[in-house]
Amino acid sequence: VNGLAILIPIALGLGLTGLAAFFWSIKDGQFDDPDGSALRVLGDEEDRPIK
Amino acid sequence: MTASPALSASALAAPRAIPQSEFSVPGMRCAGCISKLENGLALQSGIVSARVNFTAKRVTVAHMPDMTAPQLQAAFANLGFEAVALGDGLQLGSSSDSRNLLKAVAVAGFAMMNIMLLSVSVWSGATGVTRDLFHWLSAVIALPTVAYAGRPFFKSAWTALSHKRTNMDVPISIGVTLATALSLFETITHGPHAYFDGAVMLLFFLLTGRWLDSVMRDRARDGVTALLKNTAPGALVLGADGTTSWRDAKDLEPGMVMIIAAGERLAADGTVIQGMTSFDLSLLTGESAPQQVCPQSAVHAGTLNLDAPVHVRVTAAGSDTAIADIARLMEQASQSKSRYVRIADRAARFYAPAVHTLALLSFVGWMLAGAGWHTSLLIAVAVLIITCPCALGLAVPAAQIVVAGALMRAGILVKDGSALERLAEVDYALFDKTGTLTLGRPEPINLGRATSDQKALMLTLARASRHPLSEALRKALEGEAADAVSVIDVAELPGIGISAVYNGKQVALGRSEQTDITDTLSTTLTVTGAAPFQILFADQLRPLAKDTVEALAKLGVTSSILSGDRESAVAHIARTLEITAQPSMLPQDKLDAIGRQTKLGHKVLMVGDGLNDGPALAAGYASMAPASASDAGQNAADIVFLGDSLAPVATAIRAARKTQVIVRQNFIMAIGYNAVAVPLAILGLVTPLIAALAMSGSSLIVVANALRLRSAVR
Numbered sequence: 001v002n003g004l005a006i007l008i009p010i011a012l013g014l015g016l017t018g019l020a021a022f023f024w025s026i027k028d029g030q031f032d033d034p035d036g037s038a039l040r041v042l043g044d045e046e047d048r049p050i051k
Numbered sequence: 052m053t054a055s056p057a058l059s060a061s062a063l064a065a066p067r068a069i070p071q072s073e074f075s076v077p078g079m080r081c082a083g084c085i086s087k088l089e090n091g092l093a094l095q096s097g098i099v100s101a102r103v104n105f106t107a108k109r110v111t112v113a114h115m116p117d118m119t120a121p122q123l124q125a126a127f128a129n130l131g132f133e134a135v136a137l138g139d140g141l142q143l144g145s146s147s148d149s150r151n152l153l154k155a156v157a158v159a160g161f162a163m164m165n166i167m168l169l170s171v172s173v174w175s176g177a178t179g180v181t182r183d184l185f186h187w188l189s190a191v192i193a194l195p196t197v198a199y200a201g202r203p204f205f206k207s208a209w210t211a212l213s214h215k216r217t218n219m220d221v222p223i224s225i226g227v228t229l230a231t232a233l234s235l236f237e238t239i240t241h242g243p244h245a246y247f248d249g250a251v252m253l254l255f256f257l258l259t260g261r262w263l264d265s266v267m268r269d270r271a272r273d274g275v276t277a278l279l280k281n282t283a284p285g286a287l288v289l290g291a292d293g294t295t296s297w298r299d300a301k302d303l304e305p306g307m308v309m310i311i312a313a314g315e316r317l318a319a320d321g322t323v324i325q326g327m328t329s330f331d332l333s334l335l336t337g338e339s340a341p342q343q344v345c346p347q348s349a350v351h352a353g354t355l356n357l358d359a360p361v362h363v364r365v366t367a368a369g370s371d372t373a374i375a376d377i378a379r380l381m382e383q384a385s386q387s388k389s390r391y392v393r394i395a396d397r398a399a400r401f402y403a404p405a406v407h408t409l410a411l412l413s414f415v416g417w418m419l420a421g422a423g424w425h426t427s428l429l430i431a432v433a434v435l436i437i438t439c440p441c442a443l444g445l446a447v448p449a450a451q452i453v454v455a456g457a458l459m460r461a462g463i464l465v466k467d468g469s470a471l472e473r474l475a476e477v478d479y480a481l482f483d484k485t486g487t488l489t490l491g492r493p494e495p496i497n498l499g500r501a502t503s504d505q506k507a508l509m510l511t512l513a514r515a516s517r518h519p520l521s522e523a524l525r526k527a528l529e530g531e532a533a534d535a536v537s538v539i540d541v542a543e544l545p546g547i548g549i550s551a552v553y554n555g556k557q558v559a560l561g562r563s564e565q566t567d568i569t570d571t572l573s574t575t576l577t578v579t580g581a582a583p584f585q586i587l588f589a590d591q592l593r594p595l596a597k598d599t600v601e602a603l604a605k606l607g608v609t610s611s612i613l614s615g616d617r618e619s620a621v622a623h624i625a626r627t628l629e630i631t632a633q634p635s636m637l638p639q640d641k642l643d644a645i646g647r648q649t650k651l652g653h654k655v656l657m658v659g660d661g662l663n664d665g666p667a668l669a670a671g672y673a674s675m676a677p678a679s680a681s682d683a684g685q686n687a688a689d690i691v692f693l694g695d696s697l698a699p700v701a702t703a704i705r706a707a708r709k710t711q712v713i714v715r716q717n718f719i720m721a722i723g724y725n726a727v728a729v730p731l732a733i734l735g736l737v738t739p740l741i742a743a744l745a746m747s748g749s750s751l752i753v754v755a756n757a758l759r760l761r762s763a764v765r
Contacts, residue, residue, distance in 0.1 A: 036105030
């Protein structure tokens with residue numbers, strides 16, 4: 001039972017972190033332009049996010 | 052450290068709000084275009100910054116408040132891109148719908164995985180306190196998930212029930228709610244079986260189907276928006292003091308004087324007060340021959356000025372124009388389409404009562420057999436979960452999104468899933484003539500008789516003008532890879548033509564004195580000391596038009612023409628295609644014609660492009676429009692196809708019918724799965740483990756079957 005008390009919170013915590021990260025990325029607009037993102041990586045210019 | 056240009060510029064303009072305009076740029080195709088546009092635009096005066104959305108082929112430009120749409124378009128043109136301003140009237144951002152669904156899918160997916168982790172431990176033999184703990188943990192995860200991710204279903208089911216109807220969402224909502232409630236009760240009473248995993252998995256699969264459906268609609272809508280021409284975003288207005296200024300279409304008022312250049316579309320109805328020219332009315336009426344106008348003639352918004360600049364006094368703008376009347380007709384006509392019930396909902400009409408009766412009967416049956424209300428209820432819930440239309444909910448959207456993706460690669464944009472379902476059923480096709488069966492633009496037809504020297508001169512002169520005929524000539528000659536020559540003293544006389552000097556000889560392209568006045572458009576190349584060459588233009592049939600009509604006949608679809616054009620112009624096309632035709636139809640007549648065919652029991656496919664086809668497109672059982680169509684036509688049509696060829700009409704119908712075959716197979720498989728699983732559930736043999744296996748298994752089979760459609764468009 002001791003093992004479970006540690007492992008289950010860890011498992012849930014990791015899952016929740018992933019979920020939170022996904023929500024943040026949606027809110028941040030990372031899914032607004034999937035095709036463009038795939039092409040921008042090929043550009044030569046400076047790598048600075050445009051706000 | 053230096054500040055970025057975007058930052059410093061916005062800091063300068065901080066006191067005033069920086070207006071943003073959206074442009075559709077269909078021409079961007081590569082990674083280079085993104086940086087070219089973003090960096091190139093930001094360097095031009097008046098523009099603060101630009102941001103490309105490649106997926107939607109759009110550019111958002113932040114600019115100084117005094118920049119007008121044509122100035123911004125010129126900035127795009129400097130970089131070699133054609134840009135179209137997206138007006139405020141266009142519906143741009145309802146993609147938040149799919150975004151919310153995606154969030155719900157993510158939550159359900161997260162919850163499903165974690166609950167499954169706990170459930171596997173229970174199934175592998177956890178007992179006593181451990182099992183209770185795992186059930187409690189599952190409940191803690193499942194309850195908020197069902198409340199959050201189940202909302203789309205609960206809402207839709209409630210709407211249906213409050214209208215005394217039933218749809219797919221009613222059994223889903225009842226199943227999920229009952230399963231969750233009963234599992235909670237089991238957990239509290241230390242029972243062995245909890246169905247939290249089943250309930251959440253059900254939500255996950257169904258939400259995936261719902262999300263796919265919504266993504267498909269978004270993609271098609273973005274594609275169509277990128278094509279919209281926003282035909283007349285505004286006009287150059289001549290002020291009382293002789294100055295000119297650009298006004299957006301919505302700011303035009305009766306009494307203003309617009310200066311309309313050749314090749315420009317009218318933004319409002321009006322009367323010509325100065326100048327003589329001809330107008331192309333094909334988008335408004337379907338009439339292919341240009342109409343001559345002189346002072347006092349009435350002209351309508353949406354028509355194209357062909358020859359010379361004219362001054363037009365606005366008589367009606369905005370919602371008073373002839374176009375707006377057509378829009379009102381369209382709105383009324385589109386009501387018939389909203390009455391269509393999608394195939395999944397039609398299936399649910401039989402499915403939902405059957406499922407609920409079965410669950411109720413098993414409960415009553417086990418009660419009578421003396422099993423006690425707890426066991427009986429558990430079995431009834433197992434029946435509900437097993438029969439919940441998990442595969443059914445995925446069967447239709449999975450097939451439709453796969454085929455819509457395949458069609459999109461072939462240049463056919465499908466607006467929503469129900470369009471595919473309706474298209475599969477059509478058995479009568481009505482075509483508009485101008486712009487639908489034909490290309491809707493003049494094409495030179497006798498270039499074969501010109502010498503290569505003449506062609507070179509024509510190309511050189513045509514390039515110097517923006518007259519529609521010059522552009523048609525230029526495109527045709529560039530297509531033949533004709534060479535240009537160098538000339539000097541190029542001058543364009545509005546309404547007359549272009550002249551230049553070549554090798555010491557006077558050359559000209561344009562109207563000539565001895566041109567015979569005929570219906571056909573023409574322009575003449577004159578070279579001093581040589582016979583003039585008259586270039587004839589005609590509106591040609593689309594490539595593969597004849598083949599398409601024959602292919603449709605093979606599919607059991609009868610074709611016919613509904614045209615607003617004169618009889619003489621229509622008869623020729625009808626003879627070539629060997630189909631019947633009705634000429635001189637007004638928008639209302641086209642609506643009536645569709646109504647007549649519908650009364651005869653036909654499912655009518657309307658294919659049209661012009662404003663005058665708008666109401667008919669909205670009224671047809673299904674409708675298609677070419678990408679060259681008017682904005683109104685594209686908005687009203689279910690399906691928009693790119694390119695000159697007419698072949699996509701037959702391709703789309705074939706693909707839609709294949710989709711229906713796969714959807715039907717999926718339904719049969721789902722029913723077969725139920726035929727096996729339901730008796731087991733009624734006998735009380737289904738545990739949460741079996742339910743989970745059966746559900747995911749049947750969903751996978753259905754999706755795999757739908758993937759076969761990837762090659763449906765050939």
